[in-house]
Amino acid sequence: MAQRQISYREAVAEAIIEEMTRDDRVFLMGEDIAVVGGAFGATKGILAAFGEERVMDTPISETAIVGYAVGAAMTGLRPVVEIMRCDWMTICMDEIVNQAAKMRYFTAGRPEMAMVIRTATEGGIGLGAQHSQSFEAWFAHIPGLKVVMPSTPYDVKGLLKSAIRDPNPVIFMEPIILYGTSGPVPKEDYTIPLGQADVKREGKDATIVCWGAVTSRVMNAAKMLADEGIDTEVIDIRTIRPLDIEAILASVRKTGRLVVAHEANKTGGFGAEIVAQVQEKAFDHLDAPIQRVAANDVLIPINRNLELMVLPREEQVIAGVKAVL
Amino acid sequence: MAIEKEKLLSMFRTMVRIRRFEERVSSEFKAGNIPGSVHVYIGEEAIASGALAHLRTEDYIVSNHRGHGHLLAKGGDPKRAMAELFAKKTGYCLGKGGSMHIADLDIGMLGAAGIVGSGIPVATGAGLSAVMRGTDQVTACFFGDGASNIGRFHEGINLAAVWCLPVIFICENNLWAVSVPTSCSLAIHDIADRAAGYGIPGVVVDGQDVMAVHEVMGEAVARARNGGGPTLIEAKTYRYHGHFEGDAGTYRPQEEIDAWLKRDPIKLFQEKLLEMKVLTEEKAKEIDEAALAEMDEAVKFALESPFPRPEETLDNVYA
Ligand SMILES: Cc1ncc(C[n+]2csc(CCOP(=O)(O)OP(=O)(O)O)c2C)c(N)n1
Numbered sequence: 143m144a145q146r147q148i149s150y151r152e153a154v155a156e157a158i159i160e161e162m163t164r165d166d167r168v169f170l171m172g173e174d175i176a177v178v179g180g181a182f183g184a185t186k187g188i189l190a191a192f193g194e195e196r197v198m199d200t201p202i203s204e205t206a207i208v209g210y211a212v213g214a215a216m217t218g219l220r221p222v223v224e225i226m227r228c229d230w231m232t233i234c235m236d237e238i239v240n241q242a243a244k245m246r247y248f249t250a251g252r253p254e255m256a257m258v259i260r261t262a263t264e265g266g267i268g269l270g271a272q273h274s275q276s277f278e279a280w281f282a283h284i285p286g287l288k289v290v291m292p293s294t295p296y297d298v299k300g301l302l303k304s305a306i307r308d309p310n311p312v313i314f315m316e317p318i319i320l321y322g323t324s325g326p327v328p329k330e331d332y333t334i335p336l337g338q339a340d341v342k343r344e345g346k347d348a349t350i351v352c353w354g355a356v357t358s359r360v361m362n363a364a365k366m367l368a369d370e371g372i373d374t375e376v377i378d379i380r381t382i383r384p385l386d387i388e389a390i391l392a393s394v395r396k397t398g399r400l401v402v403a404h405e406a407n408k409t410g411g412f413g414a415e416i417v418a419q420v421q422e423k424a425f426d427h428l429d430a431p432i433q434r435v436a437a438n439d440v441l442i443p444i445n446r447n448l449e450l451m452v453l454p455r456e457e458q459v460i461a462g463v464k465a466v467l
Numbered sequence: 468m469a470i471e472k473e474k475l476l477s478m479f480r481t482m483v484r485i486r487r488f489e490e491r492v493s494s495e496f497k498a499g500n501i502p503g504s505v506h507v508y509i510g511e512e513a514i515a516s517g518a519l520a521h522l523r524t525e526d527y528i529v530s531n532h533r534g535h536g537h538l539l540a541k542g543g544d545p546k547r548a549m550a551e552l553f554a555k556k557t558g559y560c561l562g563k564g565g566s567m568h569i570a571d572l573d574i575g576m577l578g579a580a581g582i583v584g585s586g587i588p589v590a591t592g593a594g595l596s597a598v599m600r601g602t603d604q605v606t607a608c609f610f611g612d613g614a615s616n617i618g619r620f621h622e623g624i625n626l627a628a629v630w631c632l633p634v635i636f637i638c639e640n641n642l643w644a645v646s647v648p649t650s651c652s653l654a655i656h657d658i659a660d661r662a663a664g665y666g667i668p669g670v671v672v673d674g675q676d677v678m679a680v681h682e683v684m685g686e687a688v689a690r691a692r693n694g695g696g697p698t699l700i701e702a703k704t705y706r707y708h709g710h711f712e713g714d715a716g717t718y719r720p721q722e723e724i725d726a727w728l729k730r731d732p733i734k735l736f737q738e739k740l741l742e743m744k745v746l747t748e749e750k751a752k753e754i755d756e757a758a759l760a761e762m763d764e765a766v767k768f769a770l771e772s773p774f775p776r777p778e779e780t781l782d783n784v785y786a
Binding site for chain 2: 207
């Protein structure tokens with residue numbers, strides 16, 4: 143029997159519904175998440191299933207939404223809050239960085255800071271410079287936070303369930319362009335551990351490490367390269383922090399060549415961290431300088447053609463791989 | 468309503484203990500035993516002591532950078548608090564947090580804070596949590612006049628009001644946010660007036676008068692426990708020391724300081740209790756000596772406690 147196919151947004155909702163059923167301490171808060179089911183439809187049907195006691199629309203108060211979650215988590219609940227767009231995480235950075243991430247450290251490890259902040263991230267749909275950014279590198283910089291960015295419906299269900307069960311604050315980033323994509327997702331309960339990369343394609347000539355929306359473009363590029371006789375290995379890290387560096391190192395030891403691809407800006411992007419760790423730990427295995435494929439260091443333009451120029455596409459991935467061969 | 472004798476004495480004892488604790492903090496800071504920056508509560512003791520006399524152990528408080536008084540009034544342990552200020556392993560945060568990060572979940576103290584105003588939405592979250600868990604716990608949230616001007620004040624109180632949560636917001640208006648007087652930061656006289664903007668009661672109280680604080684807090688707690696939602700209490704007060712230990716506070720006019728020193732909350736309450744014949748001079752002395760001895764013990768405990776080991780730096784980042 144063919145496996146059931148559902149969309150990324152349906153997989154998000156399914157994960158939340160399963161976890162809310164499993165644990166009555168889990169609840170949802172955010173802007174427009176209840177009645178309309180979220181700006182991108184990822185929480186549709188949850189209000190109907192659990193009622194307004196556990197699914198709450200809040201005022202437009204990004205700062206406080208995360209603050210409420212901190213208070214609720216410290217007192218034994220497991221809030222899953224939504225900040226509509228990653229771009230607006232800037233408004234609640236203090237709550238994330240200085241409150242959520244630090245409470246356990248201050249309190250001798252006492253409270254379970256079990257809270258998830260979901261947010262739609264990355265660009266690709268013409269929303270412009272304040273609705274298209276992806277700040278995973280900022281969050282990954284903060285000890286005390288976990289950072290996840292799944293690229294498939296299967297991964298988003300399994301990882302979101304793990305994130306909700308995790309006793310730490312998790313920044314859960316959902317690439318906006320992926321909400322409408324579909325893929326096989328088991329109906330039953332399963333989880334994917336945070337911090338475990340997925341080798342999406344095995345190969346021997348070069349390794350491409352990626353995450354988020356660029357992953358499908360990397361897979362396309364790998365196919366095109368295969369047609370030319372270049373055999374690449376593709377690793378979707380899925381979790382930014384904790385990073386599955388061992389999976390990357392194992393691959394680099396095999397191929398000797400590495401390209402890192404992500405959709406966020408190149409300068410200071412998380413790709414730089416991966417490059418640094420690989421040269422620290424596997425320098426002797428490298429046969430060529432590592433290449434980064436990322437967004438140009440400009441704002442995301444509203445014009446669709448220009449946006450495509452900024453975000454990394456198959457073409458840049460292929461060029462990146464050819465540069466390391 | 469008349470307050471029982473035991474309760475009056477207990478509030479008095481709390482005030483004296485906070486004062487003596489803070490005096491030791493001040494002198495130990497001068498002696499170089501306390502790293503970082505500390506903000507003492509001297510002059511404001513009546514607020515925490517009067518307000519928290521209504522709270523149970525399982526109720527919550529959210530504190531701020533000037534938090535030692537809130538902690539002690541909620542039942543915190545001066546030894547562990549002093550040890551934390553000394554950055555010792557026996558402290559509340561295992562010597563890794565310091566004055567501005569003390570929390571004690573066993574007594575519902577959800578944390579001091581190094582970021583002005585950060586506790587306000589956290590208190591709303593704790594209030595929401597109590598309602599969702601079906602308890603009748605209330606949350607008291609302390610912050611200063613300065614914090615009332617930060618955006619989170621608005622976001623945090625607004626939703627607590629909309630959702631009718633059991634949270635009491637207590638603004639300790641000591642007239643200054645570091646060097647900026649409220650006359651330069653507020654276009655209104657009473658911060659409590661802002662409550663009208665959220666549709667909740669706002670009350671001004673004399674923060675030097677512990678019985679007055681006790682009374683308004685009693686009404687606010689009863690309202691919160693009975694599902695009547697939040698209250699904003701503004702307690703007018705004054706900090707007798709500089710903003711932080713080591714701050715000479717020269718920006719404040721001497722006449723203003725002198726006027727407020729005349730209204731020392733402990734002195735006022737002691738006079739009142741003597742007049743009410745709840746307290747005698749001997750009993751007052753006994754309470755004070757006990758507090759002095761307790762704080763000596765706390766300092767001794769802190770001095771004798773070990774520092775955390777370097778490898779402990781890495782503990783408790785993740786669960
Ligand atoms: C967000 C933020 N801004 C500035 C500071 C620096 N700061 C610490 S305490 C303080 C004044 C706070 O005044 P108030 O809230 O009235 O409390 P008080 O110290 O008077 O008790 C300032 C500006 C800070 N810690 N956090």
